[in-house]
Amino acid sequence: MPELPEVEVVRAGLAPAATGARVDRVEVLEPRSLRRHEGPPEDFVARLTGATFAEPQRRGKFIWLPIAGEDSALIVHLGMSGQVLLRDRDAARDRLTRIVIELTHPEHGPLRVDFVDQRIFGSMAIDDLVPSVDNPGQLIPSQVAHIARDPMDPLFDDHRFLAALRKKDTTVKRALLDQTLVSGIGNIYADEALWAARVHYDQPTRSLSRARARVLLAEVRAVLGKALAEGGTSFDAQYVNVNGASGYFSHSLNAYGRQGEPCPRCGRPIVREVFMNRGSHFCAYCQRIRTTAVRSRG
DNA sequence: CCGGACTCCTGGTTGC
DNA sequence: TGCAACCAGGAGTCCG
Numbered sequence: 662m663p664e665l666p667e668v669e670v671v672r673a674g675l676a677p678a679a680t681g682a683r684v685d686r687v688e689v690l691e692p693r694s695l696r697r698h699e700g701p702p703e704d705f706v707a708r709l710t711g712a713t714f715a716e717p718q719r720r721g722k723f724i725w726l727p728i729a730g731e732d733s734a735l736i737v738h739l740g741m742s743g744q745v746l747l748r749d750r751d752a753a754r755d756r757l758t759r760i761v762i763e764l765t766h767p768e769h770g771p772l773r774v775d776f777v778d779q780r781i782f783g784s785m786a787i788d789d790l791v792p793s794v795d796n797p798g799q800l801i802p803s804q805v806a807h808i809a810r811d812p813m814d815p816l817f818d819d820h821r822f823l824a825a826l827r828k829k830d831t832t833v834k835r836a837l838l839d840q841t842l843v844s845g846i847g848n849i850y851a852d853e854a855l856w857a858a859r860v861h862y863d864q865p866t867r868s869l870s871r872a873r874a875r876v877l878l879a880e881v882r883a884v885l886g887k888a889l890a891e892g893g894t895s896f897d898a899q900y901v902n903v904n905g906a907s908g909y910f911s912h913s914l915n916a917y918g919r920q921g922e923p924c925p926r927c928g929r930p931i932v933r934e935v936f937m938n939r940g941s942h943f944c945a946y947c948q949r950i951r952t953t954a955v956r957s958r959g
Numbered sequence: 960c961c962g963g964a965c966t967c968c969t970g971g972t973t974g975c
Numbered sequence: 976t977g978c979a980a981c982c983a984g985g986a987g988t989c990c991g
Contacts, residue, residue, distance in 0.1 A: 662984065696967080722985075741968085741984055757970090780968045782985060830961070840986080848984065938964085939984055 663739040664722065665811050665845030666888035671737075671745050672719045678747050679726055679774070680716045682766040684709050694759035694778060697736060697804060698786035708787045709735060709762070720801060721808045721844025725788070727800070732790045736802050740782030746775040760785055811845035812882050813889070823874050826866045833869060834862035835937065837881070846881060849917045850888070852942045854881040856916035861950045862934075862941045868951065887913065916942040 663671075687709045689695065689702040698705045714735070715727040725734040737745065746755065750763065750771045760776040776785055790800035796816060810817045822843055826836055836842055837851045846854070855862055857880040860873065869877070891913065915925050920933035924944035934941050 664985095693968085738985085740986085742970090778968095779970060780983085782968065835962085838985090937962095937984095 662741055662847050662849060663743065664847035664850050664888075665813070665885050666850075666892050668722045668724060668739060668845070669719060669889060670892040671739070672717045672724045675717050675724070675726075675745060675747065675774075678766060678769060678772055679714045679764065681713065682764040682769075682772065683713045684711060684762060685765055685771075686710065686761075686763040688761040688763075689759075690761065691759035691778075691781065693781050694776065694784050695786060696781075697738065697784045697788075699788075705785070705787055708733070714764075718801075720805050721811055721840050722847070723802070723805045723808060725802050725805065727790065728787075732800070733787055734790055734802050736784075736786045736788050736804060737776070738783050738785075740778065740780065740784065742779040743783030744775075744777040746777055748773045748775055808840050809842055809844045811885075812843060812878065813845075813885060817843075819875075819878065822878065823871065826869070826874055827871075829866055831866055832862070833860055833864045833866050833877070834941065836866050838937070843881075845885065848939050849914070850881070850884050852917045853884045853915060855948060856943060857884060859947050861948045862936055862943060864950050870951075873951075916944065918942065 687706045689706060692702050695702055695705055712731070712735075713729040715729050717724055717726050718734075719725075722738065724737040726737070727734045737743075739745075750773050752773065754761070755775060755777045757777050757779050758775045759778050759781065762774040762776075764772045764774060766772055776783075786804065788802040788804050791803050791806055793799040793801045794806065795810070795818075825842055829836060829842070831839075834851055834855060837846050837854065838848070852862070854877060858873070858877040860869070860877055866874075916931055919931045920940075920942055922931055923929065924931055924947060927944060927946055929944060929946045931942055932945050934943075
């Protein structure tokens with residue numbers, strides 16, 4: 662599933678083609694792919710046609726393309742299975758293409774951006790830009806304003822995150838997946854970071870020692886950073902082509918999807934349990950709930 | 960504030 | 976071989 666690294670690959674790949682490009686034509690093949698757009702598809706088409714894009718931005722798993730000269734942007738969320746394909750104008754269309762945007766770039770000429778999405782959990786929308794809460798000089802779509810910064814963001818505040826983690830009455834995987842606390846982490850990288858930090862997914866955050874919480878944050882960064890590096894090298898600058906559904910970086914996973922296989926650290930089998938309506942993959946030996954270090958609130 | 964249940968959705972896989 | 980049931984989960988909403 663597309664998480665921070667996959668989404669960033671899409672953003673970075675879109676940047677050279679979209680920045681400064683003008684929208685010639687928009688075609689909405691699947692209105693449900695505009696779930697996040699307030700208003701009918703015709704409104705989406707009207708507001709986008711003729712627009713010129715500024716450089717694509719990202720917060721967590723949301724991408725947006727600011728519209729030059731306006732306080733609005735095109736939002737892109739890939740959901741579970743979304744892809745953004747940069748194509749020549751006359752290239753064949755994927756069967757699952759939901760939205761087509763034809764662009765002209767001042768240097769690269771005519772291009773086509775196809776939004777392909779099997780499950781239609783992803784969507785596009787035009788949204789107004791508002792000042793970011795923690796940095797009012799930075800504009801962010803109103804629908805994205807509640808999303809926290811990701812751990813690779815230079816303005817991510819470690820102390821603030823660790824304090825929030827201690828204060829919250831929840832468990833650790835739930836917290837990692839809470840995009841208002843820390844963004845960009847999905848089910849795959851959550852399981853990978855928890856495995857690396859040797860933390861059980863259902864460990865109460867309040868009973869997580871400060872040291873262990875710091876280790877966990879460091880492992881989140883390590884996992885995301887590694888995937889970003891791999892994505893960056895396998896990516897063709899001319900065409901954005903991310904297959905979110907197939908597990909883009911699956912060759913480097915230690916826990917996710919490996920139930921029944923030996924833990925790469927201790928050799929005992931990785932187990933899978935259902936938690937929050939999704940699979941949690943972990944080593945029942947390396948990742949045990951720790952009941953020590955319980956502190957009172959305060 | 961918190962968590963659980965539910966919703967959206969369909970191609971590929973599994974099971975009978 | 977055919978078809979139905981099942982499975983994957985990001986994010987939002989609602990309710991207790």
